[in-house]
Amino acid sequence: MPGLHASTLWYVDTTDPAAAVRGADPDVDAARRLALLLHPGLEATHLGNETLAEATKVADGEIVVGCFPGVAVVRTAEQLPPVPSSLVEHWIHPTGCRHTYLCSSSPVTRAGSWGAFAHWNGDKLERSFSATPVHIIENVGLPQVWERPFWAGEHPARPSLDVLPDPQTLPFDPGEFADAAPRAWLGDDLDPTSILLCRFAVHPAGQVPEAVLRREEQLREQARREEERRQEQLRDERFAQLRRLEDERAAAAGRAASEAAPERPRRRSLFARWFGRGD
Structure with missing residues (x-):
């Protein structure tokens, strides 16, 4: 039919x-x-x-x-x-x-x-x-x-x-x-x-049967797609790793800048200046 x-x-x-x-x-x-x-x-x-x-x-x-x-x-x-x-x-x-x-x-x-x-x-x-x-x-x-x-x-x-x-x-x-x-x-x-x-x-x-040729082509296509997915996953992992490194460097730079900054003198309050207290 x-x-x-x-x-x-x-x-x-x-x-x-x-x-x-x-x-x-x-x-x-x-x-x-x-x-x-x-x-x-x-x-x-x-x-x-x-x-x-x-x-x-x-x-x-x-x-x-x-x-x-x-x-x-x-x-x-x-x-x-x-x-x-x-x-x-x-x-x-x-x-x-x-x-x-x-x-x-x-x-x-x-x-x-x-x-x-x-x-x-x-x-x-x-x-x-x-x-x-x-x-x-x-x-x-x-x-x-x-x-x-x-x-x-x-x-x-x-x-x-x-x-x-x-x-x-x-x-x-x-x-x-x-x-x-x-x-x-x-x-x-x-x-x-x-x-x-x-x-x-x-x-x-x-x-060589057509079915074998088709199956070999399917396997090659499957391998190509799997390789593309693997490469894409590697790129994503590298990008995520770079982002983590950048975040860690930025955090370290922030801590270093905070530690290197001179201590600012404490400002006396208006009450202390008027009555000579807080020294």
């Missing part, structure tokens, strides 16, 4: 996936193997680790992968089909897992957002949904219990003041609907900030 932000796939073989991924260190080698399974014939260069919450943007030629006991998670900017049932097999079962969950969405625009989700149980597509605010692209399987509040209008899309409402508008925002699916499937305690993933650049063999 145009403007697609990212798709996230969960490959699950455990009854408590949220516990399996919470705070666990990702297996970089297993994550690389999964990235290569999804991109046959290419190489994968590890760019670093980040949490699922931080991996909100995935550039072309990149993939974010986490492999844990019984769970694997993939976030990609690949243009996966807007009809989930047409997803190719090697994206559905790359690990031979029992359950595969898909969640895709696009950024919100004036016309709303697009969202899609799907669940495969083995080879069977149990549930699939894909829609724009006014058009259902695919609706396979029975709606699940967690979907009820959306269909009941408890999560309405925010109306746009400069776009006339369409009478066929769905009672929810499709992107928000899709984003709610992972918690319903994997557990309400699923915390994206505690799930650590590996980011890879996928590229032909022998080619």
Whole structure:
């Protein structure tokens, strides 16, 4: 779909996936193997680790992968089909897992957002949904219990003041609907900030990937900014030190001038001068 932000796939073989991924260190080698399974014939260069919450943007030629006991998670900017049932097999079962969950969405625009989700149980597509605010692209399987509040209008899309409402508008925002699916499937305690993933650049063999060049440029820019901040801090510290020295010199000069000044004779009062007292 145009403007697609990212798709996230969960490959699950455990009854408590949220516990399996919470705070666990990702297996970089297993994550690389999964990235290569999804991109046959290419190489994968590890760019670093980040949490699922931080991996909100995935550039072309990149993939974010986490492999844990019984769970694997993939976030990609690949243009996966807007009809989930047409997803190719090697994206559905790359690990031979029992359950595969898909969640895709696009950024919100004036016309709303697009969202899609799907669940495969083995080879069977149990549930699939894909829609724009006014058009259902695919609706396979029975709606699940967690979907009820959306269909009941408890999560309405925010109306746009400069776009006339369409009478066929769905009672929810499709992107928000899709984003709610992972918690319903994997557990309400699923915390994206505690799930650590590996980011890879996928590229032909022998080619320096664009993602690596971008990352090197970002690191150079970050180093330049840090050096500028360090130099500015040093200048501020030198200026403050000079100010302290100037203040200390001024105070010392004031004390020296006060000590060197001759003592002025005490002036007799008018009463003392008249009556000869105070000598």
